Amino acid sequence: MSTVSIPASIPSVAEDCEQLHKAFEGWGTNEALIISILAHRNAAQRKIIRETYAATYGEDLLKSLDKELSSDFERSVLLWTLDPAERDAQLAHEALRKGNVGHYVLAEIACTRSPHELFLVRQAYHARFKRSVEEDVAYSITGKERQLLVLLLTAFRYDGAEVNMNLANSEAKILHKCVSDKEYENEDLIRILTTRSKAQLSATLNHFNDQVGNPINKDLKADPNDPYLTLLRAVIKCLTCPEKYFAKVLRLAINRLGTDEEALTRVVVTRADVDMKNIKEEYYRRNSVPLDKAIRGDTSGDYERMLIALIGGEDA
Amino acid sequence: MSTVSIPASIPSVAEDCEQLHKAFEGWGTNEALIISILAHRNAAQRKIIRETYAATYGEDLLKSLDKELSSDFERSVLLWTLDPAERDAQLAHEALRKGNVGHYVLAEIACTRSPHELFLVRQAYHARFKRSVEEDVAYSITGKERQLLVLLLTAFRYDGAEVNMNLANSEAKILHKCVSDKEYENEDLIRILTTRSKAQLSATLNHFNDQVGNPINKDLKADPNDPYLTLLRAVIKCLTCPEKYFAKVLRLAINRLGTDEEALTRVVVTRADVDMKNIKEEYYRRNSVPLDKAIRGDTSGDYERMLIALIGGEDA
Numbered sequence: 001m002s003t004v005s006i007p008a009s010i011p012s013v014a015e016d017c018e019q020l021h022k023a024f025e026g027w028g029t030n031e032a033l034i035i036s037i038l039a040h041r042n043a044a045q046r047k048i049i050r051e052t053y054a055a056t057y058g059e060d061l062l063k064s065l066d067k068e069l070s071s072d073f074e075r076s077v078l079l080w081t082l083d084p085a086e087r088d089a090q091l092a093h094e095a096l097r098k099g100n101v102g103h104y105v106l107a108e109i110a111c112t113r114s115p116h117e118l119f120l121v122r123q124a125y126h127a128r129f130k131r132s133v134e135e136d137v138a139y140s141i142t143g144k145e146r147q148l149l150v151l152l153l154t155a156f157r158y159d160g161a162e163v164n165m166n167l168a169n170s171e172a173k174i175l176h177k178c179v180s181d182k183e184y185e186n187e188d189l190i191r192i193l194t195t196r197s198k199a200q201l202s203a204t205l206n207h208f209n210d211q212v213g214n215p216i217n218k219d220l221k222a223d224p225n226d227p228y229l230t231l232l233r234a235v236i237k238c239l240t241c242p243e244k245y246f247a248k249v250l251r252l253a254i255n256r257l258g259t260d261e262e263a264l265t266r267v268v269v270t271r272a273d274v275d276m277k278n279i280k281e282e283y284y285r286r287n288s289v290p291l292d293k294a295i296r297g298d299t300s301g302d303y304e305r306m307l308i309a310l311i312g313g314e315d316a
Numbered sequence: 317m318s319t320v321s322i323p324a325s326i327p328s329v330a331e332d333c334e335q336l337h338k339a340f341e342g343w344g345t346n347e348a349l350i351i352s353i354l355a356h357r358n359a360a361q362r363k364i365i366r367e368t369y370a371a372t373y374g375e376d377l378l379k380s381l382d383k384e385l386s387s388d389f390e391r392s393v394l395l396w397t398l399d400p401a402e403r404d405a406q407l408a409h410e411a412l413r414k415g416n417v418g419h420y421v422l423a424e425i426a427c428t429r430s431p432h433e434l435f436l437v438r439q440a441y442h443a444r445f446k447r448s449v450e451e452d453v454a455y456s457i458t459g460k461e462r463q464l465l466v467l468l469l470t471a472f473r474y475d476g477a478e479v480n481m482n483l484a485n486s487e488a489k490i491l492h493k494c495v496s497d498k499e500y501e502n503e504d505l506i507r508i509l510t511t512r513s514k515a516q517l518s519a520t521l522n523h524f525n526d527q528v529g530n531p532i533n534k535d536l537k538a539d540p541n542d543p544y545l546t547l548l549r550a551v552i553k554c555l556t557c558p559e560k561y562f563a564k565v566l567r568l569a570i571n572r573l574g575t576d577e578e579a580l581t582r583v584v585v586t587r588a589d590v591d592m593k594n595i596k597e598e599y600y601r602r603n604s605v606p607l608d609k610a611i612r613g614d615t616s617g618d619y620e621r622m623l624i625a626l627i628g629g630e631d632a
Contacts, residue, residue: 119435119472122472123472126472126474126475126476130474130476130478131474131513132471132472132473132474132511132513134470134471134472134511135473135474135511135512135513138507138510138511139507139511146503147503150467150511151466151467151470154450154467154470154471154472155448155450155470156435156438156439156442156448156450156470157448157451158442158446158447158448158451159442160442160446162446187462187463191454191455194454195448195450195451195454195455195466196451197447197448197451
């Protein structure tokens with residue numbers, strides 16, 4: 001469920017564009033006006049605003065925003081304004097130069113978007129970078145993460161609800177054997193994680209839990225700091241309980257010395273109009289602090305106001 | 317270039333459907349009438365005919381054809397009438413149970429269709445089989461062919477014409493090192509073949525030829541009967557010179573003891589309205605016999621008439 005509040009009666013697109021253009025004029029920029037418009041329009045509405053703005057003022061809205069805004073606030077507004085598939089293509093491209101941290105971003109995009117959305121990201125990547133995302137991932141990333149990430153990003157999983165219980169049972173046993181033998185790169189383990197539908201995989205992991213007595217992620221903590229195992233656990237969480245994964249990313253971004261604004265912005269802008277309501281619930285359940293309070297405590301100014309507007313905080 | 321001849325003025329869809337329905341009535345089936353309609357309509361026209369036929373007569377045209385026709389003629393008409401993406405999904409599914417022979421079919425679909433067409437095949441596979449094609453391939457095929465075929469089928473290659481010549485040069489060297497060391501499963505070799513755009517790959521293989529003095533496929537003939545190497549050579553031909561690949565498949569299907577109707581039908585129905593003109597030219601160049609003559613020599617009856625109609629033979 002989305003946390004983006006869209007007014008019951010919104011101004012015309014032309015009016016929105018005019019207001020945005022006004023916000024850029026004169027001595028200072030009117031950040032509050034920008035937030036009051038963009039943070040309260042859905043992806044389809046933002047797309048039309050961007051098209052109409054370009055047609056009216058002869059400049060890409062993103063470019064105008066880029067000129068007027070700065071720092072974390074700028075990044076949050078720019079990413080939010082982008083079409084979701086273009087945004088993911090850009091995040092994936094940036095992730096290539098970020099080592100282990102980037103691997104999570106790639107896994108997150110591959111595993112928490114719907115199969116069709118992931119394909120749109122691949123199309124947007126073509127259009128923007130003149131290469132395929134798997135081409136760049138396979139070229140830039142080495143080691144055991146390479147194969148896993150390429151297979152995750154290129155998957156077009158079946159997304160129906162049908163589940164084969166016999167298969168779930170037998171593949172749970174395969175997974176158990178792999179983790180018992182510490183064969184974390186076993187090709188059947190990789191095959192199951194990278195090709196099965198999310199519904200089928202959830203059934204398999206439930207069988208695993210029943211057979212073994214604990215969730216697979218516990219067994220994948222054999223060496224808690226091994227980056228490959230950490231990535232595997234993130235993949236499984238992204239595929240089966242994305243709200244828990246994102247709540248944890250937010251917790252880690254906030255509860256550290258110096259906020260990780262990059263992760264905070266990424267999760268808020270990519271999930272606000274998807275499942276931020278569930279993420280907020282999960283965050284509160286796990287941390288006993290409401291997410292908006294946590295964000296307010298760690299951010300300030302227009303950046304804070306933008307994030308709070310997107311997650312549907314009271315002063316939004 | 318297509319070899320399917322479409323009359324300058326075609327009857328209305330309703331008329332086509334009525335004629336087809338008539339062809340099924342009475343004591344015998346009018347095969348000539350079926351060929352005269354279906355073999356002379358393009359994919360978009362056949363699609364509308366199929367929809368209109370179902371709406372008019374309450375039965376899928378494929379089902380009516382299935383009841384009335386038989387043997388190789390039936391298979392050629394059914395496959396031809398299917399939407400190209402559905403047809404490829406079906407061919408891919410059948411290929412899973414055919415061992416080495418099936419591997420070529422899968423590689424052919426992955427490598428000779430455009431990136432977008434390949435994605436449509438994956439969508440059609442979901443719709444028809446309630447699983448993803450990579451899921452079934454990874455599950456059914458083992459050994460070194462598995463990884464190669466999964467990566468080929470899941471690729472969404474960039475399809476622009478841009479070529480990076482420095483990259484082509486350096487990757488030609490990587491390929492040369494791999495084949496010199498007989499490391500045919502080297503992950504860089506697989507990466508280059510499965511992710512680079514066709515334009516980039518052609519440039520790389522031209523560099524290889526310049527640097528080494530022979531095409532890479534010569535070096536991949538170290539053991540001419542090794543099935544994995546044979547598959548690698550087919551992949552490279554499919555990606556860089558599909559008309560040569562298909563001309564060879566046709567030659568092998570025809571010039572053997574007992575025609576390989578399955579391969580013959582597959583190549584004719586999948587290429588007739590794509591690049592059959594080029595394949596015919598290549599076939600003649602290589603065999604000094606026109607393809608239609610070769611097909612006439614090896615087939616008969618309605619099956620012969622259907623194939624000849626599709627490849628634009630004189631009595632079509």
